[in-house]
Amino acid sequence: MEIAIIAHDGKKDEMRFFLSKNLDVFTQEHIRLIATGTTGKIAEELGLNVQRLLSGPLGGDAQIAARVAEGFTKMVIFFRDPLNAHPHEPDIMMLMRQCDVHNAALASNPATAEILIQGLRI
Numbered sequence: 001m002e003i004a005i006i007a008h009d010g011k012k013d014e015m016r017f018f019l020s021k022n023l024d025v026f027t028q029e030h031i032r033l034i035a036t037g038t039t040g041k042i043a044e045e046l047g048l049n050v051q052r053l054l055s056g057p058l059g060g061d062a063q064i065a066a067r068v069a070e071g072f073t074k075m076v077i078f079f080r081d082p083l084n085a086h087p088h089e090p091d092i093m094m095l096m097r098q099c100d101v102h103n104a105a106l107a108s109n110p111a112t113a114e115i116l117i118q119g120l121r122i
C-alpha cells in the first residue's frame, strides 16, 4: 500500500514524533512511502525508505494528487498548519479533493492519523 506523508513547516515536529512512534507500521513490507521533499527528509533521518518528491510549494502536493488520481496512493497523512498562509493553497485543496474523488484515506492532523494507522497494525 502506498502512503503519502506531508507536513507543513509548523507541523514538522509533530510529523517527526508521529513517524518515530509508528516505525513498526511504516517499515512493514507492504507499505511504500512517498513524501513531499522536506517532509521526506525527516522520514529518511528516521531510517525510513521513502520516495521524496518535490517540496510542497514547488509542486509536491500536486505530484501526490496525481498519484492519488492514478490510483497508486491509497492513504495521505497530511499534517496541515491552519494558522499560516501557504502560497500553494490551490495545490493543497486539489490534493484533498483528489482524495475525496478517489476515496483515498486522508488524515489532516495527528489525532486522525493515529486512528488511521491503527488499522495497518498487524
Ligand SMILES: O=C(CO)COP(=O)(O)O
Residues within 6 Å of the ligand: 006, 007, 008, 009, 035, 036, 037, 038, 039, 040, 054, 055, 056, 057, 060, 061, 086, 088, 092
Ligand atoms: O508544503 C508542503 C505541503 O503543502 C510540504 O512540503 P515540504 O515537505 O517540502 O515542506
